[in-house]
Amino acid sequence: MISQKTEEVLEKLYIEIVEQKKKGLTYAELKLNQDGAEHKELSKKNLALEKNGIIKLTKAGEIEARDVVRRHRLAERLMTDVFDLKGVCVHDSACEFEHILHRGIDEQICRLLGHPRTCPHGAKIPEGKCCKEKGLSDTRVVAPLSLIKPGEKGKISYIQAEEKDKLHTIMAMGVLPGMEITLLQNFPSFLFKVGNSQFAVDENIAKDVFVRLSK
């Protein structure tokens, strides 16, 4: 088990080095005490290396850190999508929450949320093993339109389009968060109903519309 504080250091290292492509971080930047418990834990478990006052992740450290980041962002998604907590508090409670999400549980939550690709702030969620084998048989609360079964319905939770034009296209159809949606068919194209209209879309669009399922 890695301590909470250490996990937070790992998370920061991952974001700055892996995602923002910095070479490494100084003690000051990490707010890390050279003699503190976190530093000891990092070097003892061979998670980070220090060279001339610059700290970098090791291979093992990167894997561990990626996992922390993944759990954090999944926790944020869970807060917004399932518990309907919006705004600033998401981040803080997620910080607490991520440590409780052990491996294994994070996979279940990932399934529950329909394998989201980004956190509510738009940062990428590192893929887990479960994301590659995402199946229709998962128990889900939130899922993209492309992964729900014909006949299932719910409310649109959020739209995940990376490109602006695509987002506009989806919005322009009047397909917006909060609207009720029913999937009618998923082959050869996705056919769904919003309001009193039916729309046909391809998988490219269906995978971006996340639905909070209702029973």
Add this chain to the structure above:
Amino acid sequence: MEVKKIIIAGNPNVGKSVIFNALTGSYATVSNYPGTTVEVFRGNAKIDGQEYEVIDTPGMYSFISVTEEEKVSRNIMFSEKPFVIIHVLDAKNIERMLPFTLQLIEADLPVLLVLNIMDEAERLGIKLDTKLLEAELGIPVLTAIGTMRQGINNLKERIADYKHLANRDAIVKYDPRIEEFLSKSEFGRLNSLLLLQGDAEIEERLTKANKPAVKNLKNEIEKLKKKYSKPLSYLLAIQRQDGASSLLRKAGVNKGRQMGSFAETLSRLSMSSVGGYLIMFFVLYFGLYLFVGKLGAGVFVDFLEKTVFDSWIIPPFTNFIEHALPWKLAQDLFVHDYGLVTLGLRYAFAIILPIVAAFFFVFAIIEDTGYLPRLAMLIDRVFKKIGLSGRAVIPMVLGLGCGTMATMVTRTLATKRERLIATLLLALAIPCSAQLGVIMAMLAGLPVLLGIWLGVINAVFITAGFLSAKILPGNAPVFFMEVPPLRLPKFSNLFVKTYTRMEWYIKEVIPVFLIVSLAMWAADHTHLLAFLIKAAEFPLKTLGLPGNTATIFIMGFFRRDYGAAGLFDMQKAGLLSHNQILVAIVVMTLFLPCIAQLIMMIKERKFGTAMVLAGMVTVIAYSTGFIINYVLSSLKITL
């Protein structure tokens, strides 16, 4: 007196054109599929003694434009200074479409709201209180059933009484931070809202007027963006939708109940993978093969050609000309081989027109029932492989009727890449109905040839599409389309539509046919024709075709169907072997599009691109013919 302008705007497929027709008495195409109006229609109306110019715009979903048509529509709204904009919406989808009304009001445009297709909404149990809506929105709101002409008189009265109240209070209040930004901006609420949503066109226009101010504003927007995790356009849309929904709750609109009817069952069947393909073949077989092929190209053509022209018109007319005009040269202008009547008018009216008319009638039925979007949905997966989306099914099917019209309709496709591929495929491998009809007639009773021809054309279609999708840069298209309810077409609309399309076709075709026969006559008498034929003979001989097909291919350059009709004549005279028929019709199908289509290609895709496409088409057509002939002759196959 000053002519006031009325603009009709709204989502695709809500009945804008119906309202336009009712107001003006003129005709814009009305169909049951989204995106029919690719051109802006203008007509005149006189209401209460006042002259109005009515402008029908292509459908748009939102003020932030995605497609070309949407850009066209928006520009019209800004540049034409309308007296009133009639926003037409589909009453059963008021919740989804009302945000657009709100956008128009936001833009301080003079809006009048028409809740159309009330019959369908009522069938779903939706009740709308227009008085309450008027009070909430501060604009006139009225209901209509355009196709039954209900509510049109009321609409006219409301137009005559219309008064625009400028600078109303905003109906939708956005997030406080956004509202603060809007109140501070010097470009006004609408422009600033559009800038917030990342509208490049508005930015360009405002930059021309006041560059530093726009730059300042852009900085402010960047700061604002950082405060939110989602794009601003997304946030604004959500808040506008919330505004619309709560407004409707206040006005006591209920959402309607589930529709469970025969139409719905049939609709779903037409989109299921097995039932869908069955229905597709059913439509192709009855619509194209039986109705267009057998009835149009068989019965109608037979009657018009053999009876009307060959026995009623041509003999007495030839007789008359031969007596009235003593000179052979002058006689040949009207009759004999390349005469205006014997060639030009006979081809146009007896062979081509009946086929095209039959096609347009079938197409009108397919359109008005709402089958096309279902076909698009069914075929999207397959079309993706050739770089197109399901949406392209509309120009492709229309191309089976008239390639020129279809090339124009490629405008409705979202990306340049898709429009280019569609234009190429239309020019290359989609035979138009006139050609198709003639080919069907030639291949009647020759199933082996028909099979090979179908196979070759399909192979070329798929290969050309697949390769261009590989070669052309850009992303695969995304597919989305609204699927309207299946509707029973109205007979009057079917006839009017067929008639309007035929009128267009005749205007386009007859002059070309007459010019071609004139040119052929001139060429024949100046020995130019003999020279051209000599020049064309060699490449045709390498295809194993007799020298006199040269004339036909030269005519086919002007119009593909003209060429096809020429082949038909030759086959009937027994001048072609089966091998030659196959090679000739394959080359003719793939060959350069008719001159009208080429002109349309230049108009839509620019000269250079059109020429490159035309060159490619010629090369592919020739090589395909060459390969078939080579294979057949080296394997000593006689079909």
